[in-house]
Amino acid sequence: MSSARTQSATSGDMFSLKPGPIESAYEQARKSWESAGNTEKLWKKDAALWTNTDESKWLGWLDIVHEELANVSRFKALAAEVKEDGFEHILLLGMGGSSLCPEVFSLTFGRQPGWPELLVLDSTDPAQIRRFRERIDPARTLFCVSSKSGTTLEPNIYMQYFYDETKKVVGGNAGNHFIAVTDPGSKLEGVAKELKFRRVYHGVPSIGGRYSALSDFGLVPHSAAGLDTEKLLKHAERMVEACKQPKVEDNPGVALGIALGVAATKFGRDKLTVICSRSISDLGAWLEQLVAESTGKQGHGIIPVDREPLVATDKYGKDRIFAYIRYAGDGGGEEEATVNALEQAGQPVVRVVLSDLYDLGQAFFQWEIATAVAGSLLGINAFNQPDVEASKIVTRELTSEFEKTGSLPAEKPILEQEGIKLFTDKENAEALLKGNGTLGAVIRAHLDRIKTGDYFGLLAYIPMFPEHEKALEEIRKQVLESKQVATVLGFGPRFLHSTGQDYKGGPNSGVFLQITCDEAHDLPVPGQKYTFGVVKAAQARGDFQVLAERHRRALRVHLGTDVSKGLKQLRDLVFAALAH
Numbered sequence: 001m002s003s004a005r006t007q008s009a010t011s012g013d014m015f016s017l018k019p020g021p022i023e024s025a026y027e028q029a030r031k032s033w034e035s036a037g038n039t040e041k042l043w044k045k046d047a048a049l050w051t052n053t054d055e056s057k058w059l060g061w062l063d064i065v066h067e068e069l070a071n072v073s074r075f076k077a078l079a080a081e082v083k084e085d086g087f088e089h090i091l092l093l094g095m096g097g098s099s100l101c102p103e104v105f106s107l108t109f110g111r112q113p114g115w116p117e118l119l120v121l122d123s124t125d126p127a128q129i130r131r132f133r134e135r136i137d138p139a140r141t142l143f144c145v146s147s148k149s150g151t152t153l154e155p156n157i158y159m160q161y162f163y164d165e166t167k168k169v170v171g172g173n174a175g176n177h178f179i180a181v182t183d184p185g186s187k188l189e190g191v192a193k194e195l196k197f198r199r200v201y202h203g204v205p206s207i208g209g210r211y212s213a214l215s216d217f218g219l220v221p222h223s224a225a226g227l228d229t230e231k232l233l234k235h236a237e238r239m240v241e242a243c244k245q246p247k248v249e250d251n252p253g254v255a256l257g258i259a260l261g262v263a264a265t266k267f268g269r270d271k272l273t274v275i276c277s278r279s280i281s282d283l284g285a286w287l288e289q290l291v292a293e294s295t296g297k298q299g300h301g302i303i304p305v306d307r308e309p310l311v312a313t314d315k316y317g318k319d320r321i322f323a324y325i326r327y328a329g330d331g332g333g334e335e336e337a338t339v340n341a342l343e344q345a346g347q348p349v350v351r352v353v354l355s356d357l358y359d360l361g362q363a364f365f366q367w368e369i370a371t372a373v374a375g376s377l378l379g380i381n382a383f384n385q386p387d388v389e390a391s392k393i394v395t396r397e398l399t400s401e402f403e404k405t406g407s408l409p410a411e412k413p414i415l416e417q418e419g420i421k422l423f424t425d426k427e428n429a430e431a432l433l434k435g436n437g438t439l440g441a442v443i444r445a446h447l448d449r450i451k452t453g454d455y456f457g458l459l460a461y462i463p464m465f466p467e468h469e470k471a472l473e474e475i476r477k478q479v480l481e482s483k484q485v486a487t488v489l490g491f492g493p494r495f496l497h498s499t500g501q502d503y504k505g506g507p508n509s510g511v512f513l514q515i516t517c518d519e520a521h522d523l524p525v526p527g528q529k530y531t532f533g534v535v536k537a538a539q540a541r542g543d544f545q546v547l548a549e550r551h552r553r554a555l556r557v558h559l560g561t562d563v564s565k566g567l568k569q570l571r572d573l574v575f576a577a578l579a580h
Contacts, residue, residue, distance in 0.1 A: 014355075014362070015252040017259050020348040022321075025266045029258050029377065030248045039246050039254055042372065049376045050383075058383035060206030061368060064215050065236045065361075067204075072230045075223035078199075082224045087116040087142045090224050091132065093158035094146035094217075095122050096293075096497025097209025098181070100286040101218040101364070102146075105227065107282040108357060115226025116142065122494045124154055124536040126523035127463040129161065138166035142198075143178045144221055148209050150186025153395070154493065157525045157535065163195065164526040181216050208383050209497075210290045213364040228358070236361030243369045253366045256350060257373025263321040263348055264295075264302050265377055270507065271320040271455060271486040273305040275339060277330035280354065281307070284325075285498075287367060292502035294371045294382040301506025302374060303455055304499065305486045309477040310338045313345045315484050319453050323350045327357065387505035387546065391496055394542030395535075403529045408537060413558070415442055420569060423556040425548035432555065444577035446555045450483045450511045457503060459514040461492035461540040462563050471567040472515075475574050482578040493539040500543065504550050512547060512554040515570070516540045520561040 175196035243253035263269035284306035375382025413421035519533035559566025
């Protein structure tokens, strides 16, 4: 077998796999899966497929497409209401599973003529929040507060800020500019009723946030933005039926999951490198959360690598499996050439082709199935996220300290030069200092800890602006080409609700450079003693503390208020260290 192919219920090939070095193990795992009747067990919600604990309680997403189609009139009614009221923007306030799918819709489909523009806020960075505020008119904006538990810190403080801003403009009618998506009986539902929100939409308690794309968490903003939600669901329905097929070769979701699981468990190919074509470039951000939060725990995990700069094939190690997700309308280009070269070089490559942008519904469901199947092969519970809560606890402790004392606990850098401060814990400091008395020497010592099979992570608690991302991508590319290891980039705090689980609970193969900054202009949180800048600082510290407790190789670089200048300094330091 030179390649495995499965077809969805749509016409033509939707999914193909060239296993390369994992071929024989893939075939063995495929036969074993079929002989055990595991696809049938999956659809029967048999927890024994994973760890036989509470998994059966978290499989409501298997049925959600049919349930939402049966009630699709709700979304049509919302769309008509939004259009009639003449809103200019919809601003979704959420984190993780509540924000990443709507962001895919926003960036993939763009603004629909005659409909409000869908925007997504998932950062506590004051500059980023201020930029959203400057972009909208609250009097012509519908705010969608999205939180499954209703207790997540970030959506709640976003809501406090934008409700206060809206009240300044429209007075007592502010609640009519807000809707909520949350689980029944949550704290957010109670707040929504108290503040007279326009409407509350309910999530399904048996669906975790990262599996919620095809539930109200994804579909409410989709329909409000004037997109055809029924069409999306009907496309997804075809994939649902395809993923029920007992034969793996006919099942795009199970085949993909077996490939991912086999690559990781049998060959150490635990870096899932996602390459998306131009029109669907944001899909990888959603995939990152799904794969990382589902598989990264108990020392196991698949590390998703998204938006990594493309380089020559000989720069990629033997610890990767590649997924090329292409919208047919995009043609080929650099991505196609790179993927062809990877296949020729014998790297395992998965190809997924979307013939229509509404096939995103299919892609969501296929990858949800695949992730659940990969989790089964990894032997972990694919539906919990134990290490996400650890960072939240530390953040709460730090913000509580601020409320009591008016400041965060003092901290001392291990080195300060040229306006940059370096922080780390005792264990990492002992490994990095060793007589190194300059910024360049410590950065070089940190990068020298990257070994074959590791990955390098940039964890950036700075505004997620294009110019900042460009500077960080330059660092990624230099590390990739020099060390020939996978590289990842996350902007904080959004990655805390996404890939952060994998970095802390997954394999201890990450070398992390956390980047923080001083706030040039902070922003108050109405009704709270702390500011958005304080929350972001607490989140960064909480993140780093848990990384250190998990004995991760981590160093924090603290820039001043001029982030662009600081990033240029950091880039130069990294380039010099790698050239040494």
